[in-house]
Each structure stands twice: as structure tokens, then as C-alpha cells.
Amino acid sequence: MFASIDPRLWLQTGQDPVALLGAVTPARLDELATDEGFLNGLDQLAADLADYVNRPMWFQEADASSLPTGIAYFSMEFGVAEVLPNYSGGLGILAGDHLKSASDLGLPLTAVGLCYRSGYFRQSLTTDGWQHENYPSLDPQGLPLRLLADDAGAPVLVELAMPDAKVLRARVWVAQVGRIPLLLLDSDIPENEHDLRNVTDRLYGGDQEHRIKQELLAGIGGVRAIRAFTAIEGRPAPDVFHMNEGHAGFLGVERIREYVCEQQVDFDTALTLVRSATVFTTHTPVPAGIDRFPVEMVKRYFGDDGPTGLLPGVPVDRVLAFGTEDDPSKFNMAHMGLRLAQRANGVSLLHGRVSRTMFDELWPGFDPSEVPIGSITNGVHGPTWAAPQWLQLGRELAGSTEALREPSVWQRLQQVDTGHIWWIRSQLRAALVEDVRARLRRSWLERGASEAELGWIATAFDPNALTIGFARRVPTYKRLTLMLRDQARLEALLLDEDKPLQLIVAGKSHPADDAGKALIQQIVKFADRPEVRHRIAFLPDYDMSMARQLYWGCDVWLNNPLRPLEACGTSGMKSALNGGLNLSIRDGWWDEWYDGENGWEIPTADGLADEGRRDDLEAAALYDLLEDAVTPRFYDRDDNGVPNRWVEMVRHTLQQLGPKVLASRMVRDYTEKYYAPAAQSFARTSAPVDGVPFGAARDLAAYRLRVSEAWPKIQITDVDSTGLPDTPLLGSELTLTAAVQLAGLKPDEVVVQAVLGRVDATDALQDPETVVMTHGGSGDAGTDIFTTTTPLPLAGLLGYTVRVLPHHRLLAGDNELGLVTLA
Incomplete structure (x- = not known):
């Protein structure tokens, strides 16, 4: 439709509808106003759009009782369209395709990012073939965006306290991606001091000081922008938060602040609530691809936990603990993302395996295969990337693009x-x-x-x-x-x-x-x-x-x-x-x-x-x-x-x-395997107990503290086996009995497992299987007895051991806390 207004101008403006409408002559618009064919086509397209925005989609037709009421999706870049150059590469294009497919499926998703005044960069070549970067200045008012304003028409501002008594402020621009609002925070406003106006100047630009300001604004400011947006638009608050990479990881500590300051819960209960509702996706297979900041830099931004600080009521030592890694001078954003999320994934099966190895230091004592990082293989938005000829053929074969x-x-x-x-x-x-x-x-x-x-x-x-x-x-x-x-x-x-x-x-x-x-x-x-x-x-x-x-x-x-x-x-x-x-x-x-x-x-x-x-x-x-x-x-x-x-x-x-490469498949996978379980986990964790608000979360937080204190003292004092022949045969039964010192924990607060597998030349277990052992009463010296009788899963050289893990109904898995004791 836009191309038919003025084909030459359409190409000249880079297929930008806003730019086209600003450049087309009044005479041409007058001509179109009397063109019945154009007006009929416009009416049909408007009706199609209204139908797309309002009709029930896949999400509306699913079982609402198990689904989230709202999803907040954070990313540092979004490749929605070339006229909105807020992307550098695959991460941003993936995020844009995620939004479009979420719209096609009807998900109640709100996205958050930054509005870069120069986007990434325009590339040209010098005479000798060297890359040259040019940073065009983009005016948000000339882009397909609207400014978020309150009921009185005043622009909404989010504010973050900075060191040296400064305040970082940002307006919020809204890009409507089908059904999905994309909130973009913009610091280039008169209300900011000069150095803070440049925080959102370029995507992935500047030094570490610049980057941490961007990531603070994206995470903390992003949550505050969502709160303002949902209040103004009358939308339900999201119950699931999805971090697309670690850049926006500070959103988790802002949500902890909300619970501590606005709901008057203790820090550990707040952390429990935040984790239950958070999903973290990692996109990098190498440690060098992860953002790390000097610990002293993070301490400077979070050090004042008083009423005028960045996060009042949130102790800086707790924030620093989220980002700890093997280098004590560095704050690791991916580690923070993993510690603040109960569910995490890589973006292909192979990448999931790589990620489980790369981050296994957060789950010491577990084999990489047991590290709780899954995988959802990425996908691409069909209508964006398929050629018109293929889309037409698809409609002829299937009747609609949805059927594809x-x-x-x-x-x-x-x-x-x-x-x-x-x-x-x-x-x-x-x-x-x-x-x-x-x-x-x-x-x-x-x-x-x-x-x-x-x-x-x-x-x-x-x-x-x-x-x-x-x-x-x-x-x-x-x-x-x-x-x-x-x-x-x-x-x-x-x-x-x-x-x-x-x-x-x-x-x-x-x-x-x-x-x-x-x-x-x-x-x-x-x-x-x-x-x-x-x-x-x-x-x-x-x-x-x-x-x-x-x-x-x-x-x-x-x-x-x-x-x-x-x-x-x-x-x-x-x-x-x-x-x-x-x-x-x-x-x-x-x-x-x-x-x-x-x-x-x-x-x-x-x-x-x-x-x-x-x-x-x-x-x-x-x-x-x-x-x-x-x-x-x-x-x-x-x-x-x-x-x-x-x-x-x-x-x-x-x-x-x-059908495999479609982002609609990817978003359905996220919904069924991550968003719905996170929403259900949050509902269980935030439930009251005996009239006490967030009672379930308080119980889980108290359990975590008790477990962390008791765990160094837990011991498996004895393991006995019976029924094992000298030459084990497949199907032979093995009975194991273990005496465990639980250090004050109750038997139902742990799970004791027998671990069986083939052994290699170093006596290490290969591809082990686990069998849950049942509690069989008390033993000597205050121990608890656990037993199991199990058929052998294989023949030949067999090894076994026993291990203890924490267990609680609100944990996503017994490996979630990264605690294990081996015999």
C-alpha cells in the first residue's frame, strides 16, 4: 500500500512509512483521497489489521490456568525492521523475530530495550578496503514510535540514582510490533546532565563505565518503565520476566528492591519470589562473550543502600554476590542472570551442552550433564524472511500463513x-x-x-x-x-x-x-x-x-x-x-x-x-x-x-x-517449557500460608538458609550393598543401604540417590543412572537410613555411589541449589 502511494519515493525513503508520509506531496494525497481502488484497499488492510490485533490466537485458545498473565522480555537490541535500526546482529534479529511471533501467537508480552540515537553504525569501505563506521543521528519523532505519556499528556520519565548525587532520567518510546509493545528508553533528553544524555547514544559503544550505565538503565529502568506502562495502559503486571542474555540482568535486583521496599518482605524471600518468575537465555558459547565489570565499579553504583541510593534497602554485598566468579575482581553478568533465574537455556541443543560445561562452576559436584540449563533452538519469523513467491505458494497450498x-x-x-x-x-x-x-x-x-x-x-x-x-x-x-x-x-x-x-x-x-x-x-x-x-x-x-x-x-x-x-x-x-x-x-x-x-x-x-x-x-x-x-x-x-x-x-x-526453523515453533517451546512453568512456579511461591502474605516464599527462603548452614555437616557415614554377583548380569538386583548424617534436616527435606554406571580405567562412572532411595528409619549415632533395591541397568564392570541433594516442592529440581554430598 505504501509503495503504491509513490513507488520512487518509497525506495528513496528506504521503505520507511513515516518518512514517506512526511515527504509525499499534498497533491498526491488529494489524488489518493478520491481513488476508489486505493481507498477500498486501504479499508481492507485496516480491517485485516484490526482482525489480526483483536481475534483469539493460539495463546487465547490454550488452557489459561497454566499460562502467564503477562511476560516481560528484555534485550539490549531488537531487529524489528530496517527503519528502526536498534540491532547489530543475530541477537537483535532473534529478539525482533521473537516479538513478531509472540504477536502472531497472541502472547501477552511486553518488550523492553534502549532507544539508541545512532543505532549501531553504517558501514562503508575505504579505498584500501578498511571498514569505516558512520553514526547517523536518529530522531525518535521521525521513527514509527510514540512517546509514553501520563493522563495529563506529560512524558513519563524513569529515574535512576547515580553516584555523586546525579540522577539518570529516560523517556519511554513505544514501538507497536503487531500486538506487542516494545518499550525503548531514551536518555537524550533536556532533563539529564550532558554526560548522562549520551548513555543511550550507541549500541555496544563506549567504555565499561558507559556500558554499565546502559545495562543499569535497561534492567532497573526497564522494570520501572514496565510498571509505568502497565499502569497507564491498564494492563496486568507481568508474572514472568525473560532476560535475553545477561545485559539486562539488573532487572532482578530492581524487582528484589520492589519486594523489600514496597511489600516489606526480607531480602531472601524477595530473591525467592524473583527467581521463581525469571527465565534467563544465554547466547554465547565462550566466556569472552560475557560482560564483566570491575567489582569496584559495581560497588560504586550500588554502595549507597540508603533512601537516596540506586536501590534503597538492597545491601551491596548481596548484589555483588550475584556476579561472583573465579576472578574475585570481576562481576559476571551471566552469572548474575543464572543466579537470579530459576530457569535457563541455551539456543540450540549443542549450545545447551556447551553452556552446561561453561557454567558448571555454579553447580560444583555435578556432572555438566546435570547442570540445569536446557535449550530452545532459535527460530526465524516466516513472514519477515520468506520471499513473497514462497509465501504466495504457501497460501495456495495451506490457505493461510498461520497453517504453515x-x-x-x-x-x-x-x-x-x-x-x-x-x-x-x-x-x-x-x-x-x-x-x-x-x-x-x-x-x-x-x-x-x-x-x-x-x-x-x-x-x-x-x-x-x-x-x-x-x-x-x-x-x-x-x-x-x-x-x-x-x-x-x-x-x-x-x-x-x-x-x-x-x-x-x-x-x-x-x-x-x-x-x-x-x-x-x-x-x-x-x-x-x-x-x-x-x-x-x-x-x-x-x-x-x-x-x-x-x-x-x-x-x-x-x-x-x-x-x-x-x-x-x-x-x-x-x-x-x-x-x-x-x-x-x-x-x-x-x-x-x-x-x-x-x-x-x-x-x-x-x-x-x-x-x-x-x-x-x-x-x-x-x-x-x-x-x-x-x-x-x-x-x-x-x-x-x-x-x-x-x-x-x-x-x-x-x-x-x-516448520522447524519458524520462530512460532520457538516461541511455543518457550511458552510451554519455560513461561508456563515459571508462571506456575511464581503462583505457588507467592501464595499465602495461614494468612501470611508470600508465606510459601518465606518458607522456601527459610529452607534455603537452613540447608546452606547444614550442608557442610551432612555426611554419608556408611554404604552397604547386598545381592551383587561377582560377575554382574543385566537385570541382577542390587540392594544398597546408606547411613546419612542429616545435620538437623528432616528426611523429607533431602533426596538420597544411588548412582550406578559403567566404570572406566580411573573408576569414574560413565553415563550413570540415578535411583531414589527410600527412608527406612533411624540408625546409630543420629543417622538416618536410606535403602533401595534396583535391577542393574547394564552388565560388566559396574560402579555405584550414593549422594544427597536438597529437596523442596518449590524448587525447579533437586540440583537447583548446586548442593550435593557424595559418599
Whole structure:
């Protein structure tokens, strides 16, 4: 509709509806006011929008008794649309897709972030191929935002006390993402002193002092913004809080302050209530990706717990304890997130396993497999990332885009003619080539070339050639330049007369990451060479609009990170959603969903200490796959020019991966596995007992204190076994009896387990199974006796032990407190 107002102006304004309406001529608006076709279309769209916003969705049709009344979702970046540049990469795009799918499913979710006056940055290249950053100044009043105001029309301000008697204030802008309000806090206002106006200047900019102010505003200010918003809008207060990474972790200590100061509960009861309702998602597979602040810096911001401090009534030593790690001088934001959340997850199955190992120091005595961090594999928002041609085909096959959430619907692609699928893929590739030529021309002109030098661009890239995309952020672990490991071999692939391939590369490096910028420069210098510049290009200023064209048009999506450093890697999902085949290291989501027919696995040299040798081996494997598998299949055509075996891989990819990669699947998983259990846990924990408000939470807090005091004194004084033959046979019964000194705890306040498994050469248990032992009365010297009789789970060399863990009905699991005593 907006494009039809003025197609040329629509493109000039970057497809920004607000900018378009500000620039269109009054005469054109007068003309449209009498255009019956336009007005009828406008009415229909308005009716469709009203129906979308108001009709019951999946959430409204589910069992309300087990679901949250409201969800607060915090993230430092949101990639909702290119006209709202509040994102830098995958984390923000994931957050934007989370909001859109939450809207599609009808979740009562409110999102919170910061409103950056310069967004991330616009990227260009210098003459020698070095990344240059430009920070445009964005005016919120020219963006699709509204200012949150009170009943009198005055802007709502959230306030945070800062050191040196300063106050950080922020306005709240609201972006309406379908049904979902996104609250963005903006410190660039006259009410702030000059240095505090710049707190929300740039995404991931500034030094640590700057970053901690941003994260305090996002977490503490974000909770206060939600309170103001729900009061003004008449919405129910959220009962579940979701931290998307640790950046907003301070939201938990603000909520503790609310309970302590406004509900007059003690600190430990407040912590118990906060934990029960909080979900934490980690996105990084490496400790270096976690925000850490000097302890002294955190102490300076939280040190005054008096009435004029940042968090009155919250002792600074308790705050510091949330962020402790092995380095006593550092405050770890991810550790704080995990300590303030009863439920946590990684963003793919493999990343969940990596996270359980990375954070196992918080659960000493437990095997990494028992660390209570689960996984929800990321997803992408179909209507945002699928090409119009695929969406139209989907509507023809399914009747509606909502039906595409059901896996069975995707099987109807079997009815679609092979030639039609190839026609769509060829259309999208041709459109990508046109877009690449236009972007290539702009980039060369920005770098100082003249029009007279750029005649070659008119025929650069071939709409019929195998097209491979590689676009993502450029930290070193993603190995942007692995493709350049053997430049002669790559050049031969690009220039093959019969089976050429072409490469489109894009990505931004963090402004402070010179190593990443050097990788970009290497690619640019290779791609600048006249011999290959028509077959490989680095396109600057990677953003959502460029990403769509790449996902739509590329035949193959290349991904070659150092395994297992890719937490998920959703760009490959977006390509798959458009019939692109992945050529990837088995990392992130590809590790769990690669099936041998939806793309290719690049073999890895995991564990090789020599990184250069590892790169050589994996690059050689990449070239071999391109030469022997990928290009032959793409160019193997029938009499009609259709590569039937390739198209069958495309069809299989869409059928098998289409429903899996959708963010609607992801958000449903979060709702069923995390949000609903958190809401139920909060309801149980916040319940009164014998008329005492929050009585259940008080009981659990008292239990935790008693357990922490008693635990060092708990001992397993004796373990006896009977019935075990000299050569254990599968199914043989083993009876174990353990005498346990409970140090004042009651038998029902712990769980005693027998742990059985095969033993290795060091007598360590391998893949053990646990069996709960039952209380059998009192023993000598004040011990309690626990017994079990269990069939052996395996034969051969068998080992066993006994362990004690705390147990309470309001804990998410017996491993939650990180306490265990072994025999």
C-alpha cells in the first residue's frame, strides 16, 4: 500500500512509512483521497489489521490456568525492521523475530530495550578496503514510535540514582510490533546532565563505565518503565520476566528492591519470589562473550543502600554476590542472570551442552550433564524472511500463513511441480544479481571510483550461476576468510567455464575489533582483483534489507565457524526457509537438523591444537565439497534445463526444515517449557500460608538458609550393598543401604540417590543412572537410613555411589541449589 502511494519515493525513503508520509506531496494525497481502488484497499488492510490485533490466537485458545498473565522480555537490541535500526546482529534479529511471533501467537508480552540515537553504525569501505563506521543521528519523532505519556499528556520519565548525587532520567518510546509493545528508553533528553544524555547514544559503544550505565538503565529502568506502562495502559503486571542474555540482568535486583521496599518482605524471600518468575537465555558459547565489570565499579553504583541510593534497602554485598566468579575482581553478568533465574537455556541443543560445561562452576559436584540449563533452538519469523513467491505458494497450498506452523502442511510441497520450484529459485537469484550490481556500483563510487571505470558491473554476476552467500557479524571465530585459504583453488572454482560459482560476502566487524576489520580487508582485496571481481563481492553495510535479498536469492548458504563457537546461527535457517541449501560446519542448529539431504556437512578437525593446520584441513574439505558435490549437482540438468536432483534437495529442505526453523515453533517451546512453568512456579511461591502474605516464599527462603548452614555437616557415614554377583548380569538386583548424617534436616527435606554406571580405567562412572532411595528409619549415632533395591541397568564392570541433594516442592529440581554430598 505504501509503495503504491509513490513507488520512487518509497525506495528513496528506504521503505520507511513515516518518512514517506512526511515527504509525499499534498497533491498526491488529494489524488489518493478520491481513488476508489486505493481507498477500498486501504479499508481492507485496516480491517485485516484490526482482525489480526483483536481475534483469539493460539495463546487465547490454550488452557489459561497454566499460562502467564503477562511476560516481560528484555534485550539490549531488537531487529524489528530496517527503519528502526536498534540491532547489530543475530541477537537483535532473534529478539525482533521473537516479538513478531509472540504477536502472531497472541502472547501477552511486553518488550523492553534502549532507544539508541545512532543505532549501531553504517558501514562503508575505504579505498584500501578498511571498514569505516558512520553514526547517523536518529530522531525518535521521525521513527514509527510514540512517546509514553501520563493522563495529563506529560512524558513519563524513569529515574535512576547515580553516584555523586546525579540522577539518570529516560523517556519511554513505544514501538507497536503487531500486538506487542516494545518499550525503548531514551536518555537524550533536556532533563539529564550532558554526560548522562549520551548513555543511550550507541549500541555496544563506549567504555565499561558507559556500558554499565546502559545495562543499569535497561534492567532497573526497564522494570520501572514496565510498571509505568502497565499502569497507564491498564494492563496486568507481568508474572514472568525473560532476560535475553545477561545485559539486562539488573532487572532482578530492581524487582528484589520492589519486594523489600514496597511489600516489606526480607531480602531472601524477595530473591525467592524473583527467581521463581525469571527465565534467563544465554547466547554465547565462550566466556569472552560475557560482560564483566570491575567489582569496584559495581560497588560504586550500588554502595549507597540508603533512601537516596540506586536501590534503597538492597545491601551491596548481596548484589555483588550475584556476579561472583573465579576472578574475585570481576562481576559476571551471566552469572548474575543464572543466579537470579530459576530457569535457563541455551539456543540450540549443542549450545545447551556447551553452556552446561561453561557454567558448571555454579553447580560444583555435578556432572555438566546435570547442570540445569536446557535449550530452545532459535527460530526465524516466516513472514519477515520468506520471499513473497514462497509465501504466495504457501497460501495456495495451506490457505493461510498461520497453517504453515503445522509440519503436515509442508508435506503438500510434494504436489508442486519440480519446474515451478526451479522457476521460483531462478526468479529470486536473478533479482539478487540485480541488487548486487546496484550495491556494488554504490560501494565502488563511495570508494572513489568513477563511472567510467565501472562498465564491468553491468555484466558482473550471472543470474544463472551457482550463487553462494556468506553474511554475518565478523568476529574471528566465524572465519570470514577460510574461503581464501587456498586462493588459487578458490579462483579456479569461481572461473570454471562449465560450472562457475559466485560468492557474495557481507558483514560488519565491531568498531573496536581490528582483527575482524583485517579479515574484511583481506576479502575486499581479493574481490577487487579484475580477474575475479565479476564472481565475488564484499557488499558493505549489511542490514535487514540486504539480508532479505541474500536469503531469497542464494542457492547455498556457507557457514564455517570454529566448532562449537556458533551458538545457533539463524542466517542459515532463513536461507533454508527460501529453499537455500546449507553448506556448513556441524555447529549450532545445523548440528541437530542436518540430515544428509538438506545440504552438506563440512568435516571438522575438532581438538586439533594447531589452529593453522585445522583451518587448512577444513578449507580443503570445503573446496572438495564444492568441486565434487555442490557444483556437479547444481549443473546436472535435464532436457528442460532443470536440475532435478538439486530441486529435490530444495523440496526436502523446505518440507523438513520449514516448520522447524519458524520462530512460532520457538516461541511455543518457550511458552510451554519455560513461561508456563515459571508462571506456575511464581503462583505457588507467592501464595499465602495461614494468612501470611508470600508465606510459601518465606518458607522456601527459610529452607534455603537452613540447608546452606547444614550442608557442610551432612555426611554419608556408611554404604552397604547386598545381592551383587561377582560377575554382574543385566537385570541382577542390587540392594544398597546408606547411613546419612542429616545435620538437623528432616528426611523429607533431602533426596538420597544411588548412582550406578559403567566404570572406566580411573573408576569414574560413565553415563550413570540415578535411583531414589527410600527412608527406612533411624540408625546409630543420629543417622538416618536410606535403602533401595534396583535391577542393574547394564552388565560388566559396574560402579555405584550414593549422594544427597536438597529437596523442596518449590524448587525447579533437586540440583537447583548446586548442593550435593557424595559418599
